[in-house]
Amino acid sequence: MSDKTVPDKPPADTLVDPGQQARWFNRVREAHQAETAEDYVELIADLIEAQGEARVVDLANRFGVSHATVNKVIVRLNREGLVSNQPYRSLFLTESGKGLARRCKERHRVVLDFLLALGIAPATAEADAEGVEHHVSEETLAAFRHFIVKQNQK
Amino acid sequence: MSDKTVPDKPPADTLVDPGQQARWFNRVREAHQAETAEDYVELIADLIEAQGEARVVDLANRFGVSHATVNKVIVRLNREGLVSNQPYRSLFLTESGKGLARRCKERHRVVLDFLLALGIAPATAEADAEGVEHHVSEETLAAFRHFIVKQNQK
DNA sequence: TTCAAATTGTTGCCAAGGCTAAACATTGTT
DNA sequence: AACAATGTTTAGCCTTGGCAACAATTTGAA
Numbered sequence: 001m002s003d004k005t006v007p008d009k010p011p012a013d014t015l016v017d018p019g020q021q022a023r024w025f026n027r028v029r030e031a032h033q034a035e036t037a038e039d040y041v042e043l044i045a046d047l048i049e050a051q052g053e054a055r056v057v058d059l060a061n062r063f064g065v066s067h068a069t070v071n072k073v074i075v076r077l078n079r080e081g082l083v084s085n086q087p088y089r090s091l092f093l094t095e096s097g098k099g100l101a102r103r104c105k106e107r108h109r110v111v112l113d114f115l116l117a118l119g120i121a122p123a124t125a126e127a128d129a130e131g132v133e134h135h136v137s138e139e140t141l142a143a144f145r146h147f148i149v150k151q152n153q154k
Numbered sequence: 155m156s157d158k159t160v161p162d163k164p165p166a167d168t169l170v171d172p173g174q175q176a177r178w179f180n181r182v183r184e185a186h187q188a189e190t191a192e193d194y195v196e197l198i199a200d201l202i203e204a205q206g207e208a209r210v211v212d213l214a215n216r217f218g219v220s221h222a223t224v225n226k227v228i229v230r231l232n233r234e235g236l237v238s239n240q241p242y243r244s245l246f247l248t249e250s251g252k253g254l255a256r257r258c259k260e261r262h263r264v265v266l267d268f269l270l271a272l273g274i275a276p277a278t279a280e281a282d283a284e285g286v287e288h289h290v291s292e293e294t295l296a297a298f299r300h301f302i303v304k305q306n307q308k
Numbered sequence: 309t310t311c312a313a314a315t316t317g318t319t320g321c322c323a324a325g326g327c328t329a330a331a332c333a334t335t336g337t338t
Numbered sequence: 339a340a341c342a343a344t345g346t347t348t349a350g351c352c353t354t355g356g357c358a359a360c361a362a363t364t365t366g367a368a
Contacts, residue, residue: 015200025216062176063175131288131290135286137282139274
């Protein structure tokens, strides 16, 4: 195949290094692993703040899934030390869960404000932020903050 | 606990409508459903363009997963009419797969160029784009394009 | 107090996407 | 032609996060 005088395959310099690309995809997979946990602690924190408590039923409603699904996830988060709960009682965050929630809410706010500053309609911005927030690096987040500040100065 | 004269629960007007929130999360879940398919057709198209063919081994290397995993996904994509393949032969995209790949590559390019225009370092921009691209709406994509144009005019 | 409604928990099912190990096919070399 | 190396597929297992159906508990109202 490669003993011809004229190469029939173009040089592959349009493709990035395989190892590099693999690391990127790995990072996305890890982010996705963490997504559920982040969404749950974020919403639990919001519910506790706004309503005084977070119940399984509320989470199921707001995520749009069955209560059985919520329950299963809660068991995992409990195992991972993010949520503490007693049978038939409402949900609480551990210290570690509270920390994660705080960081996630801050990141969510930055992404949302950024999209709004860019001129996106509020409903779209909210929807996009929900998906995007889990995939922005610290560097990009810093650039978002910078853009928001600049935009507000105009 | 709640038999006080003063209500200890603040009004919940800081929370958005549950149905609305459920739709947002649903959209994210659907996006995630499509992510794998999009990443695969995108990479298959890139490989065919750059090397003349896309093989299971290449995909496994570039995604950073085992070849068995790639094979299983390919079977699904075949079932869904995006990829056509013969046993022990390299992979091809169907017309529908080609269309999806084209749209994904275009979207990827916009997200990447946007992050670069924002001043993000190339390596970070690539990594973030890989995760973000699946979660931006058409409206946000349009805003990204607009920003790129404005930035280039400076 | 008793009982029905609401809430929470459990069980068993499914698909997706990870993995390893082993079987199978193709290809190039000797 | 035979064989070794390379590439592909299959089989079996795991975890996550969906679901429905049923069991259990709590709570509010009669």
